[in-house]
Amino acid sequence: MPLPEFPITPLLPQILQSLAAQPRLVLEAPPGAGKTTQVPLALLRAPWLAGQRILLLEPRRLAARAAAGFMAQQLGETVGQTVGYRIRFEQRISAATRIEVLTEGILTNMLVDDPELAGVGAILFDEFHERHLHGDLGAALALEVHRQLRPELRLLLMSATLDGARLAAWLDAPRLSCTGRAFPVRVVHPAHAPHMPPQAQLRRAVQQALQETDGDVLVFLPGRREIAQMHALLLQAWGQDVRGEGAQAAPEILPLHGELSLAEQHAALAPGADGARRVVLATNLAESSVTLPGIRAVVDSGLAREPRFDPNSGFTRLETVRIAQDSAAQRAGRAGRVAPGLALRLWPQSQRLEPARTPEIMQAELSGVALGLAAWGSTQLPWLDAPPAGALAQAQDLLRALGALDGENHITASGRRLRALGATPRLAAAALRAPVTLQALMADLLALIEARSPLRGAAARSDDLRVALAALHAWRDGGARAAQAHGAEAGALAAIEQSSRGWRQRLGVRGAASGVPAAHSVGDLLLPAFPDRIAHQSGDELLRYQLSNGRGARLHEASALRGEPWLLVTELRTAHGDALILQAAPFDAARLLSEYPQRFSSTRELRWNAQRGAGEAFVVERFDALLLAQRHVPLAPAEAAAALLAGVRAQGLAALPWSEATRGLCQRVRALRSWLPELALPDLGDSALLVDLEHWLLPVLEGVRSLTQLDGERLHAALRARFDHAQWQALQREAPMHLRVPSGRELALDYSDPAAPVLAVKLQELFGLAETPRVARGTVPVMLHLLSPGGRPIQVTRDLRGFWDRTYSEVKKELKGRYPRHPWPDDPWRAAPTHRAKPRGT
Known part of the structure; x- marks a missing residue:
C-alpha cells in the first residue's frame, strides 16, 4: 500500500541513492518530518538490502514501541510481522520481521556477541543528538565493524538538531538535510x-x-x-x-x-x-x-x-x-x-x-561500557568522544573488585555471566550470587534500585531501602490501598512489578516474593554489588559512619537507620565534609569475613603521642580503610627510634632540642653554601634535614624513648657528623663562629642574616683598625654594629674606614660628654683599642 506523504518523502529517493553509492550517511530532519518511520520503510525497497534486516535504534522504550506500531499500521499489519521491536523484557518479532526497532543497549550487546551482525544490512541511529551512553558506544562499535568486517553494512545517523558537519567528518559520510514542514x-x-x-x-x-x-x-x-x-x-x-x-x-x-x-x-x-x-x-x-x-x-x-x-x-x-x-x-x-x-x-x-x-x-559511570569493551577485546574504538580515561580506569577498578575483569583488564568467565544477565555490573554481581531461595527477592531489588522511588510524601524521605521493598510487597499482597498505607504510588509500583517480573524470568524464578523479609536480607543480598560502599558506625556517634574507602558519611537527623552498626550504602550525596547517606540497608557483618576475607588486615602501627613526645605501638584490625579494633602494645627498641623520626616529621624540626650553638651552626652553613657553593657543604636547611632524618638523626637515637631524653649536645653531634674533615675545617676558616678584634677579645659573629654576618662591638675596641673584617675568603664584608660604651648602637656599617674618616668626629662630639671615662682620641688610627673605661683619676 502507498505510504502517506511526510516532509521527508521528497528526500527519500536521494537518501536511497546516497546509500547505494556510499554506505554511510548523516541525515538532518526536524521533529515530525517522518524520518523515524518513513526512512526504514523506504529502505526496504533498496536492492542492496537483499532481504536483510534493518535495525532502527531508539533512545527510549516508549519511542521504540511507538515507532514500530506506527510503521506496522502503515503497512496494514500488526507489530511483530514486517516491523517488530525489542526492548528490555519485551520483544515482538518473528521470522518475517525485516525492521527491528531496538533500544540502544540491545544493539551494543548484539554487536559484542556477533560482530559480523549476520543478516543485518543497515543500522539507523535515530535522535543521535541526544548522545546517550549506549548510543555512542553502539555507533563506535558499528563503525568499527563496518571498517574491519562489513564494509557493505549501511550506517545512517539521524536527528533534528545535531552538529551535522562534525558527524559527517567523523563518519566520513555525506550529509543530507530536510527542511521539514514547520510553522513559525x-x-x-x-x-x-x-x-x-x-x-x-x-x-x-x-x-x-x-x-x-x-x-x-x-x-x-x-x-x-x-x-x-x-x-x-x-x-x-x-x-x-x-x-x-x-x-x-x-x-x-x-x-x-x-x-x-x-x-x-x-x-x-x-x-x-x-x-x-x-x-x-x-x-x-x-x-x-x-x-x-x-x-x-x-x-x-x-x-x-x-x-x-x-x-x-x-x-x-x-x-x-x-x-x-x-x-x-x-x-x-x-x-x-x-x-x-x-x-x-x-x-x-x-x-x-x-x-x-x-x-x-x-559524565556517567562507565562500568557497563568498560565491561562491554572488555568483552569486545579493546578500548580502542573510533569514538566520536572518547570516554574520560580517569572514569574508565575507575570503572575497570570496580569490575576487578566484582571479579568481572582480571589484572590485565581481560573479561573473566564471571564477567561474561554478569554481562549476559543484562543488569548493571554491580547488580548483576549480586544477582548471580543470590541464594536460590532469595532470587525472587533479588529480582525485586533489581527492579527497585534501577527505578525511581515509588514512595511519596513523608515516606519518600526515608533512607531505608527496605521501606520501598515493603511497599512493593504490600501492594503485591493487598493492592492500591495497601500501597497507599505505605506511602507509595500504586502506578509506580506497577511499573516496578513489571520490571521485577522480567528479572524473575531471567533468573528462572517462578513465584514473586511477599511478606516482610528478614532484617538483614536486603543488605546481605546487595553486599556483592556494593563491596566499596560498606559503612561502619564511628564510635559513639549514632549518625556518623566511615565508608570502606576511608571517607566519612552521615545519616540525617530523622533517619530510620539510626544506630545500625553496619550499613550497605546504595545512594550517597557528596559534600565538602561528610557525605549524606540517602539510601542504605543494614547487613550482617559476619558475612564480611566469609565473603571478603582478603580485605581484612591486622597491622602493627607506630603513632606519635605529641603530649608525651614519644612513640606508641598498636595492633590495628581493619576492613579496607575501616578501623575495626586496636590495642596498645609495648614499643620495641627499634620501633622507638622509628616512632621518634615519625614524630619529628609530624611536628617539624622545632620539636628537637635546638641550642644556640646548633642553630648558629645551621645558619653559618646556610650562609657559606650561598657564598662559596664550590665547598659543597652539606645542606642543613629544614627541608633537607627532614628528608634525610634516617641518615643523620637515627644514629644518635639509640636508647632514646622520647624527645625529652634527647639533649642539645647529641643533636649538635648528629649535625657535626654530616661533615668530613676538610668540610669542617673550611667552615671554621671561612665562616668562623668568633672574630678577634683589636682589643684582643673574641666576639661572636651572628649569621642569622644570610646577606652578611653581623659583629656587634664597642667602638673603642676597633681603634687602630682601618679595614672592615671579611669572611668567605675575603669576599663578604662583616656588617659592623658599632656600639656606644653603654652598649647602644651608634652606627651600622660595612665600611669602617669611611666611618673613621667621615662619621667618627660627629659621634665623638655627641658621646664624649655622656661617656667621659671612656677614651675619645682625636686620632682613632693610632689610639690603643680597649674594652675598658679609663682608670679613675686619669
Whole structure:
C-alpha cells in the first residue's frame, strides 16, 4: 500500500541513492518530518538490502514501541510481522520481521556477541543528538565493524538538531538535510515574579498558553515528581479559570514519562477527542523521541534530569540541570507542527544556554561500557568522544573488585555471566550470587534500585531501602490501598512489578516474593554489588559512619537507620565534609569475613603521642580503610627510634632540642653554601634535614624513648657528623663562629642574616683598625654594629674606614660628654683599642 506523504518523502529517493553509492550517511530532519518511520520503510525497497534486516535504534522504550506500531499500521499489519521491536523484557518479532526497532543497549550487546551482525544490512541511529551512553558506544562499535568486517553494512545517523558537519567528518559520510514542514513559533519569556513559587509560575504559564492558543499544551518538566506535583496543582486550580475564558470544557491533564504503564503512555500519544483540549506534562522524552498530535503551545521549565557521576565518591545521581540550546530548540519546535505556535520559556531571555548537551559518556559511570569493551577485546574504538580515561580506569577498578575483569583488564568467565544477565555490573554481581531461595527477592531489588522511588510524601524521605521493598510487597499482597498505607504510588509500583517480573524470568524464578523479609536480607543480598560502599558506625556517634574507602558519611537527623552498626550504602550525596547517606540497608557483618576475607588486615602501627613526645605501638584490625579494633602494645627498641623520626616529621624540626650553638651552626652553613657553593657543604636547611632524618638523626637515637631524653649536645653531634674533615675545617676558616678584634677579645659573629654576618662591638675596641673584617675568603664584608660604651648602637656599617674618616668626629662630639671615662682620641688610627673605661683619676 502507498505510504502517506511526510516532509521527508521528497528526500527519500536521494537518501536511497546516497546509500547505494556510499554506505554511510548523516541525515538532518526536524521533529515530525517522518524520518523515524518513513526512512526504514523506504529502505526496504533498496536492492542492496537483499532481504536483510534493518535495525532502527531508539533512545527510549516508549519511542521504540511507538515507532514500530506506527510503521506496522502503515503497512496494514500488526507489530511483530514486517516491523517488530525489542526492548528490555519485551520483544515482538518473528521470522518475517525485516525492521527491528531496538533500544540502544540491545544493539551494543548484539554487536559484542556477533560482530559480523549476520543478516543485518543497515543500522539507523535515530535522535543521535541526544548522545546517550549506549548510543555512542553502539555507533563506535558499528563503525568499527563496518571498517574491519562489513564494509557493505549501511550506517545512517539521524536527528533534528545535531552538529551535522562534525558527524559527517567523523563518519566520513555525506550529509543530507530536510527542511521539514514547520510553522513559525512565537517564543516568549514571561516576566519573572520573584516572590511567586516556581509551580505557581508554571501554572500561570499554562493558563496563558491555553488562553492564547486553541490547541493542546505540552509542558516540559524535569521528572516524574514535578509532573505529579503539577498535575495535582492544575487539578486543584481548575476552578480558577485555568482553562481560559470561554472554554467549554476543562482540558484533560495527561502525564508522559518512561515509567508509565503502556495504557497511560498510549493515552498521552493518542489524539484527543474532537474539540477536547489536553495539557500533556512530559519529561524530555517528548523532545524528539515521540510525536504528540495537536500541540499548539509549549511551556518549557528549561530543566531536565540527567545522570552525573562523581568519581571521588564512585556514586551516580540524577541531577536537575539546565537544558542546552539544542534541547530548547527541539522543545519549542513541538509547538509548530500543525499550525503557528507559542513557546513560553520560564527563564530570563538574557540567560545563556550551552549550545549542546554534554555527551553522557563524558559524565556517567562507565562500568557497563568498560565491561562491554572488555568483552569486545579493546578500548580502542573510533569514538566520536572518547570516554574520560580517569572514569574508565575507575570503572575497570570496580569490575576487578566484582571479579568481572582480571589484572590485565581481560573479561573473566564471571564477567561474561554478569554481562549476559543484562543488569548493571554491580547488580548483576549480586544477582548471580543470590541464594536460590532469595532470587525472587533479588529480582525485586533489581527492579527497585534501577527505578525511581515509588514512595511519596513523608515516606519518600526515608533512607531505608527496605521501606520501598515493603511497599512493593504490600501492594503485591493487598493492592492500591495497601500501597497507599505505605506511602507509595500504586502506578509506580506497577511499573516496578513489571520490571521485577522480567528479572524473575531471567533468573528462572517462578513465584514473586511477599511478606516482610528478614532484617538483614536486603543488605546481605546487595553486599556483592556494593563491596566499596560498606559503612561502619564511628564510635559513639549514632549518625556518623566511615565508608570502606576511608571517607566519612552521615545519616540525617530523622533517619530510620539510626544506630545500625553496619550499613550497605546504595545512594550517597557528596559534600565538602561528610557525605549524606540517602539510601542504605543494614547487613550482617559476619558475612564480611566469609565473603571478603582478603580485605581484612591486622597491622602493627607506630603513632606519635605529641603530649608525651614519644612513640606508641598498636595492633590495628581493619576492613579496607575501616578501623575495626586496636590495642596498645609495648614499643620495641627499634620501633622507638622509628616512632621518634615519625614524630619529628609530624611536628617539624622545632620539636628537637635546638641550642644556640646548633642553630648558629645551621645558619653559618646556610650562609657559606650561598657564598662559596664550590665547598659543597652539606645542606642543613629544614627541608633537607627532614628528608634525610634516617641518615643523620637515627644514629644518635639509640636508647632514646622520647624527645625529652634527647639533649642539645647529641643533636649538635648528629649535625657535626654530616661533615668530613676538610668540610669542617673550611667552615671554621671561612665562616668562623668568633672574630678577634683589636682589643684582643673574641666576639661572636651572628649569621642569622644570610646577606652578611653581623659583629656587634664597642667602638673603642676597633681603634687602630682601618679595614672592615671579611669572611668567605675575603669576599663578604662583616656588617659592623658599632656600639656606644653603654652598649647602644651608634652606627651600622660595612665600611669602617669611611666611618673613621667621615662619621667618627660627629659621634665623638655627641658621646664624649655622656661617656667621659671612656677614651675619645682625636686620632682613632693610632689610639690603643680597649674594652675598658679609663682608670679613675686619669
